[in-house]
Amino acid sequence: MAPHQAPNRVFILLQYVFGALVLIAAVEYFKYKTRISYEWFHCTPQYEELFSRPEGAPLKLWAVGGQSCDKRGELKTIMKRITMDYDPNKEPVKFCVVEDTEVNSIHYPNENENKGLPGYVSFVGYERDSKIVEEACASYGATIFNL
Structure with a gap:
């Protein structure tokens, strides 16, 4: 059973890594887009x-x-x-x-x-x-x- 569970765990790990990268990309994109209109926020x-x-x-x-x-x-x-x-x-x-x-x-x-x-x-x-x-x-x- 152990060999059968290993690919499943790797897939879940890759999903978490991908989700974290998407969140980081979303924050960086927001920072990039609002840099032009900085005065609107600050x-x-x-x-x-x-x-x-x-x-x-x-x-x-x-x-x-x-x-x-x-x-x-x-x-x-x-x-x-x-x-x-x-x-x-x-x-x-x-x-x-x-x-x-x-x-x-x-x-x-x-x-x-x-x-x-x-x-x-x-x-x-x-x-x-x-x-x-x-x-x-x-x-x-x-x-x-x-x-």
Whole structure:
């Protein structure tokens, strides 16, 4: 009986391997197809230097995106960029986050590639740029946070 069961087990093993490969291929195909319209699924950070400096400059930072990029997604993207781009172990980081209260929570209709106004804007820089960050934040009356 043992020789009769062996081909059956091999066939079942091949079915499982084939099924796993199909699932992996489906995930990779989805990733490939959505790469073109990445902004529809995620918020994309946008930067503007407050002034140019070779070793890094304080930034005005905001996020835009497609229909799933609401205010919550913007705030997550901004905080993620601050914590990834600025290392508080090298030098203390100062930042503030300013909310545009006139913008609704869900505010990207994505018509004619118009992303609308951002719901949050942040000013961020290292301690050496604290004066510039403080001035930018004070113009909006925002609280300054330190990392």
